[in-house]
Amino acid sequence: MTVKKKAPKKRNNGLKFKGQKILLGITGGIAIYKSAALLRELTIEHGADVQVIMTDSALKFMSPLIFETFSGKPVWTSMFSDKEMVGVRHVEISKWADAVLISPATANIIGKAANGIADDLLSTVISGAGTKTIFAAAMETGMYENPIMQQNIKRLKDAGFGFVDPESGPLASGESGVGRLAESRVIVHSLLTHLKTGRLKGKKILVSAGPTREWIDPVRFISNPSTGRMGFSLAEAASAEGADVIVISGPTEVASPVGAELIKVSTAEEMKNAIVEKFAESDALVMSAAVGDYTYPEAGSEKLKKNGSDLTLNLKRTDDILSAISGDKGDKIIVGFSVETENIIENSKLKLHEKSMDFIVVNNPKENGAAFGHDTNKVSIIDRKGSVEELELMSKGELSTLIIDRVSNLLNGS
Structure with missing residues (x-):
């Protein structure tokens, strides 16, 4: 390695x-x-x-x-x-x-x-x-x-x-x-x-951001702590280089990204459908959203009432978005994000190859100031050759610039 x-x-x-x-x-x-x-x-x-x-x-x-x-x-x-x-x-x-x-x-x-x-x-x-x-x-x-x-x-x-x-x-x-x-x-x-030099002028960049919500009933849902900051920052970095940017985002309280079109979704299914629709016309996809792995297919229109017994929910696996589009990759650039707590590099390399990514950004939420809920992040980047670049803690703005620079280099053949 x-x-x-x-x-x-x-x-x-x-x-x-x-x-x-x-x-x-x-x-x-x-x-x-x-x-x-x-x-x-x-x-x-x-x-x-x-x-x-x-x-x-x-x-x-x-x-x-x-x-x-x-x-x-x-x-x-x-x-x-x-x-x-x-x-x-x-x-x-x-x-x-x-x-x-x-x-x-x-x-x-x-x-x-x-x-x-x-x-x-x-x-x-x-x-x-x-x-x-x-x-x-x-x-x-x-x-x-x-x-x-x-x-x-x-x-x-x-x-x-x-x-x-x-x-x-x-x-x-x-x-x-x-x-x-x-x-x-x-x-x-x-x-x-x-x-900026406008290195992405004429390119269409698709960015996913934020969490998804899988509803249990009208007032409860399963989700994660993603704020959308990373995805919105990536969108602004791409826009600053002249790209036409579309952001597909789950629910977030962060101000909408400047210079990008924002499409709001809620569930993993809605995000998948929106990405599949927009991917065909995109030059690159940066998949930074924290998409839920499981959904509750029996969610109803009424609130589940508590009683004296425990509650067991039968959850169903959601469709993996990158797996769904990898067959249509062609010469498009795909960037994935991975959140791992053990066997971090090995698990991320497996995802990289299984889902036809060009590189993957690896987060470890156990690191101070990394992953969810921070203005900073500490990541490793793995490319298709298996090379690992470890980055120190930095702002999500700076990290976004580094990631978009890599995307630009790949799109421009440099």
């Missing part, structure tokens, strides 16, 4: 933007208060190196101090300064940044960018950065739906600029409508996608 261990020093603990230089441009809109939390998320939670530019209008809404605190750098507010030599600052900033995120992006800055106007530091940087720029729009509904604004947005999108469409909801005016700044997790995902 070949075992390769990863060096802990090379791990980044799941920081999505570690090593990435982000310029955060902040303009004068009421949604500016959300930019502080977004900056904190980018720097502290995701490891980005962020430089902030605030426009004159933004300074009317908030002080630079909070942004300097979270970025650890002075906020730039002017093209010219009496205290320092400016030189070609706007050119240097444009070259320094891997991406330029404008959040909130007002009608004014969108209009300037769409028409090539560069009359302050931020608009000049955008002019130099070009399609490295992504706009997260926020404005009143009437402004957003104005035909001129829609033309400006279309011009930017057609030119290759990134754009995070606003959401519908309560607005500063007290009205409700489209124009509300998107949630930070949507903005972060859009930024990540903008920075």
Whole structure:
């Protein structure tokens, strides 16, 4: 057995933007208060190196101090300064940044960018950065739906600029409508996608997630502790690389994955039917769901009443989903997940070959921070040659990136 261990020093603990230089441009809109939390998320939670530019209008809404605190750098507010030599600052900033995120992006800055106007530091940087720029729009509904604004947005999108469409909801005016700044997790995902190479563009990835429920009666069911976090994280990682992603998920309380179509199911039978239907049009299946092994075929429409005696349930084996589709594999990629507590590698290798997987991700729930109910996981990955790669404890976000990288390499023949 070949075992390769990863060096802990090379791990980044799941920081999505570690090593990435982000310029955060902040303009004068009421949604500016959300930019502080977004900056904190980018720097502290995701490891980005962020430089902030605030426009004159933004300074009317908030002080630079909070942004300097979270970025650890002075906020730039002017093209010219009496205290320092400016030189070609706007050119240097444009070259320094891997991406330029404008959040909130007002009608004014969108209009300037769409028409090539560069009359302050931020608009000049955008002019130099070009399609490295992504706009997260926020404005009143009437402004957003104005035909001129829609033309400006279309011009930017057609030119290759990134754009995070606003959401519908309560607005500063007290009205409700489209124009509300998107949630930070949507903005972060859009930024990540903008920075990625798009190695899965044109590919269709099917992901299963969460637990299944096998009902005993209308109020009781058999299930497991799966939360769906791993599957949803895999879906977002695939989407960030440009894939068209469908997630088939059992019941979960986790927020729906960004950038993916979500199909909700409950039982193992429902999950099997949905996967069989979608598998034919997919390039890869990542089977991370914790599907129930047994079902109760005698479940009725009324609650089982307790009495003085014990209750015995006659359970029936559910259909194995990967076994059901393995005959139609062809050149599709299949990734399985295994939860084992004994003979872990041997049992997982058996599953790998019996179900025609390309590789299998092995979980041991006895490991601290692994498997169900955690934001982290500690797994081994076994490929078709029998090689075993043991990974140390890491976030499910980082693990998802590693798994999707493997899928991408297999699909692209590298």
